[in-house]
Amino acid sequence: MLKRLLEYVGFEPGRLTARWISASEGAKFASTMDEVTDKIKSLGPNTKMRDEIL
Amino acid sequence: MMNLTKQIREQAKKLLEEKKVDLVIGFGQGTELARTTPVFIDSPEGVSALTWGPFCANNLAKYLVDYKNAPGNVAIVVKGCDSRSVIRLLDDNQISRDKIVVIGVPCAGQLEWQKVADEVKPDATLKETVDNGDSFVVKTSTGDHTFNKKDYMLHRCLVCENPNPVIADFTIGEELPVKNYAERFAEVEELEQLGLEEKSAYWDKQFSRCLRCYACRNVCSVCTCELCVFDQMKPMWVSKRTNLSENTVFHITRAFHVAGRCVDCGECDRVCPMDIPIRKLNQKIHKDLKDLFDSPTPGSKEGLLSALGEFSLGDPEEFM
Numbered sequence: 454m455l456k457r458l459l460e461y462v463g464f465e466p467g468r469l470t471a472r473w474i475s476a477s478e479g480a481k482f483a484s485t486m487d488e489v490t491d492k493i494k495s496l497g498p499n500t501k502m503r504d505e506i507l
Numbered sequence: 508m509m510n511l512t513k514q515i516r517e518q519a520k521k522l523l524e525e526k527k528v529d530l531v532i533g534f535g536q537g538t539e540l541a542r543t544t545p546v547f548i549d550s551p552e553g554v555s556a557l558t559w560g561p562f563c564a565n566n567l568a569k570y571l572v573d574y575k576n577a578p579g580n581v582a583i584v585v586k587g588c589d590s591r592s593v594i595r596l597l598d599d600n601q602i603s604r605d606k607i608v609v610i611g612v613p614c615a616g617q618l619e620w621q622k623v624a625d626e627v628k629p630d631a632t633l634k635e636t637v638d639n640g641d642s643f644v645v646k647t648s649t650g651d652h653t654f655n656k657k658d659y660m661l662h663r664c665l666v667c668e669n670p671n672p673v674i675a676d677f678t679i680g681e682e683l684p685v686k687n688y689a690e691r692f693a694e695v696e697e698l699e700q701l702g703l704e705e706k707s708a709y710w711d712k713q714f715s716r717c718l719r720c721y722a723c724r725n726v727c728s729v730c731t732c733e734l735c736v737f738d739q740m741k742p743m744w745v746s747k748r749t750n751l752s753e754n755t756v757f758h759i760t761r762a763f764h765v766a767g768r769c770v771d772c773g774e775c776d777r778v779c780p781m782d783i784p785i786r787k788l789n790q791k792i793h794k795d796l797k798d799l800f801d802s803p804t805p806g807s808k809e810g811l812l813s814a815l816g817e818f819s820l821g822d823p824e825e826f827m
């Protein structure tokens with residue numbers, strides 16, 4: 454639901470990843486992390502909600 | 508609609524005289540012809556302040572929260588959409604059923620007061636309003652005006668799901684048929700069709716205008732946290748700076764905090780001084796909840812669980 458809402462206000466699909474991983478699923482965690490970092494790298498830096506903190 | 512006003516007054520008077528309630532919350536004539544104001548009546552003599560017509564857009568349900576710890580009972584006048592708020596407040600344990608008396612009024616629609624005010628002379632006084640099915644006739648001291656519902660009603664009324672209250676101890680007047688003048692999610696679908704950058708630009712333009720006055724939160728009958736994340740200082744979840752970035756956080760968070768409980772009353776949208784189309788965020792969530800979980804509008808039935816607060820094995824799992 455949140456992902457759909459974010460896309461609706463103009464965030465790229467894939468900017469947010471949410472996945473259910475149990476503590477015993479080390480390999481799934483590692484591969485998910487690889488997927489997420491690849492995805493984020495391919496999207497480039499986020500430009501939304503990036504105002505400077507004064 | 509004089510007749511309905513009379514019946515509401517009679518009902519209120521009876522409740523106060525018989526001491527069934529100590530207070531009646533309803534609509535009273537406002538300072539302008541096309542506006543009403545909430546009135547709080549505590550004596551049988553006061554009921555003449557109550558009125559009814561196509562200018563009763565306010566959802567009064569949130570006031571019930573103010574009286575939840577007060578001694579005595581409270582009666583409230585509700586329309587169809589407001590009644591969903593009453594159910595949600597009951598289901599959220601914000602109010603108790605035995606302390607409230609619901610006076611339900613089947614609602615023929617509410618007009619946008621600005622549009623009406625544009626056409627009526629500023630010094631005119633209201634004589635009577637008549638519901639003619641697809642239009643209202645507003646009779647004033649300077650002449651009669653006809654307002655087509657399709658062009659003058661609030662958007663929420665064009666797509667009204669239940670003009671008849673879904674919870675009521677007393678119903679005033681006859682039940683009305685459901686009549687829609689627009690597709691419920693047409694505006695959301697239009698936005699969904701836009702490209703990513705267009706969507707982003709559209710919402711940036713809206714969010715950047717937000718004053719963070721929090722009127723949208725304060726009016727909302729499902730925003731009932733005593734300590735709201737937007738007010739909290741330690742930790743400061745959301746900064747109080749008013750800029751596009753923080754406003755975007757505010758809007759996404761607000762919309763998501765009411766997801767699954769928002770009754771689609773449209774009040775947040777109506778009260779926004781900056782005309783930010785807040786309801787289009789809530790409606791996106793309503794649409795997704797319908798598509799993904801086939802869930803009915805929150806508050807449309809008693810005892811419904813919040814769509815995001817219940818789990819079933821058949822739920823779609825986009826995150827496994």
Ligand code: SF4
Nearest residue numbers: 587588614616664667
């Ligand atoms: S949404 Fe329906 S019940 Fe609510 S004010 Fe409009 S017509 Fe009346």
Ligand code: SF4
Nearest residue numbers: 717718720721723779
């Ligand atoms: S009512 Fe409008 S301006 Fe005020 S906080 Fe809400 S969206 Fe912003």
Ligand code: SF4
Nearest residue numbers: 727769770772773775
């Ligand atoms: S979020 Fe807006 S539409 Fe939903 S219940 Fe609150 S005020 Fe009504």
